[in-house]
Amino acid sequence: MATNDTIMTSTKNKIVRMMKKIASLLMIFLIHNSCNDLDLLPLDRVTTSTFYQTKDDFDGAIFAAYSSIQDFWGTSTETLSERGEFWKITMTITDDVAADQNVSDQISRDIDNLFIRAGEVPFAAIYTQIYEGILRANLVIENLDGENQLTAEEKRVLEGEAKFLRAFFHFQAMKLFGTPPLATTVSTDLNDLALPNATREALFTQILDDFGVAAVNLPESWDESNTGRATNWAAKSFMGKVYVWQEDWTAAVTAFREVVDLGPYSLEPNYEDVFAFDNENNAESIFEIQYGGPFSDDNLWVFDDTHSENFKATQGIGRGYYWDASSDNGAPGNKLGWWAPTQDLVDAYEPGDERFSVNIYQEGDMYYTTFTSLPYDPVWSTTGFTLKKYRGERNIDPANHAPNEQADFNNERWFRFAELKLLYAESLLETGAAGDATNQINDIRIRAGLDPLPGVATEDDLRREKRLEMAFEPHRWFDIVRWGIGSQVFGAAWDDKFEVFPFPQSEIDRSGGVLEQNVGY
Helix, strand or coil, X not given: CCCCCXXXXXXXXXXXXXXXXHXXXXXXXXXXXXXXXXXXXXXXXXXXXXXXXXXXXXXXXXXXXXXXXXXXXXXXXXXXXXXXXXXXXXXXXXXXXXXXXXXXXXXXXXXXXXXXXXXXXXXXXXXXXHHHHHHHHXXXXXXXXXXXXXXXXXXXXXXXXXXXXXXXXXXXHHHHHCCCCCCCCCCCCCCCCCCCCCCHHHHHHHXXXXXXXXXXXXXXXXXXXXXXXXXXXXXXXXXXHHHHHHCCHHHHHHHHHHHHXXXXXXXXCCHHHHCCHHXXXXXXXXXXXXXXXXXXXXXXXXXXXXXXXXXXXXXXXXXXXXXXXXXXXXXXXXXXXXXXXXXHHHHHCXXXXXXXXXXXXCCCCEEEEXXXXXXXXXXXXXXXXXXXXXXXXXXXXXXHECCCCCCECCCEEEEEHHHHHHHHHHHHHHCCCHHHHHHHHHHHHHHCCXXXXXXXXXXXXXXXXXXXXXXXCCCHHHHHHHHCCHHHHHHHHCCHHHHCCCCCHHHHHHXXXXXXXXXXX
C-alpha cells in the first residue's frame, strides 16, 4: 500500500500547479525527484524508507491526505459503487432536501425516509475515505523524524499540516459515528489492524491536541502556488467548532473571538459571490476543498481513490451531474436530478431574502445547466424546485465544466466565515451574551438583504438563520442532532439512535468484534 501511495510520474511544474489546485494532483503517485533530475525508481523498489526524502516527497504525501476529502463526493462503478454518497447522509437525509421520486437511486429514497442500515454503501464509503486520510496523515507524521532532507522549519510546518488533517478526519468520524476508532499510529502488523471504539473524551482530547499543534506550527497564509493548504487561522477556527460540539461554550467564545477580531476573514459583500467559480478561496473561505481540471479526460468516473484509473486523479466534483434537474423528468442536460429542495425549506425564507434566488431554482427563473440555458419548468423536479447554489448563471463558465458535462471544478466551501459567525453567536447565547450574539446574526441578515432582528436574538433566531445561510452545505443534519430537535423536525419517524450513524457492517465483520456496532443498528 505504501508503494501505491508514494509514487507519481509527473514534473516539478505540475507539483507547483497541484499545490495551487490540490484537487488536480495525481494524488497517490508522488514525485520522487524534480523534473531537472528525474530518476524514478521502479514501483517494486520504492518503499517508505526510500520515498520520504525531499520536500517534494513530503508535499506529495500531504496532498494525498487532502485528496481523501475530495473523495467524500466521489463516484465509482468498481469498488463500493459510490455515487455521491456524502450528499446522501448529510443533505438528502435532512428536511432541506428530498429524494426525487421519479429517479432510480433507491438508497437516496430510503435515507430520505430515515431507513438507515449498516450495510448500505454511504457509510462504508465515507468510513473508508476518512481512515484512508488518517493513514496518509499518520505516514507523514511518522516519517518526519527519519533520515530526510527537510529543514527543521519544514518539519514543523508539515507536522502541523498533517495533524490538522488527522484532526479534521477524526472530527468528521466522531460527528458521523459517535465513538469511532482513534488512529494515531501506522500499524505494521497485518494480523492486528483492527482498532476498538474510542471514547468521546479521548476523541475530543486528541482532536483538540492536533488542531492545537496546527494552530502553532502552520503559517498564517501561503503563497499563491500553495492556495488551499490549511493555515493556523483555519486550525483556530476548527478548534472553536470542536468546542461547540463539546459544549465548552466559554472556550468556544474565546476561540471564535480571536478569529473574528484578529483573523484574516470577512464576509463577501454579496452572498452569490461566495460560491462563484471565479471567486474561489475568497475572503470568507476558512477551509475549501480544492477541485482542479481539466487535465485528463474529464471523466466523472475517474475519482482519485475510488477507481482503478487513479493515476488520472480527481477531475472535479459531480455536483451538477447529481443535482441538476433530471432528464427523466424532461429537463435538458442529461443530468440525474436525484435530490431537490423541499417546500419546507422554501417556506422558511423571508420575503426579500437574497439567498433564496442564489440557492434555489423556481418557476419563472432562467435555468442554467452546464452549456444550456432556458426557462425553468417546475415539472423537472417532483418538489417543483432544483438546487442552484454553486450553479446558476455566475457559474456557467466553460472552464468550470468537463466537456462531457459530468464534472464541475468549482471548489466546495467546507468551512466559511459566515458559519463561524453563527457558531460564535450560538456560543455567545449559551454564555448569556445575547446582545453580542445579535450583532453576529445581524451581520449575516444584512448581507442577505434583510432587516436586522427586531430585538435581541433568541435560540430560534439563531437556528433559523443557520439553516437558511448554510442550506445545501453539509451541516444541517449535524445541527439537528446536536440541537436535539430530531423529533421536532421528523416527528414520529425520528429515533434517538439516529444521533449517530451505524458503523459499516463490513468494518464490524472485518474487525472480528473489536469494533462494536452503535446501539440499535
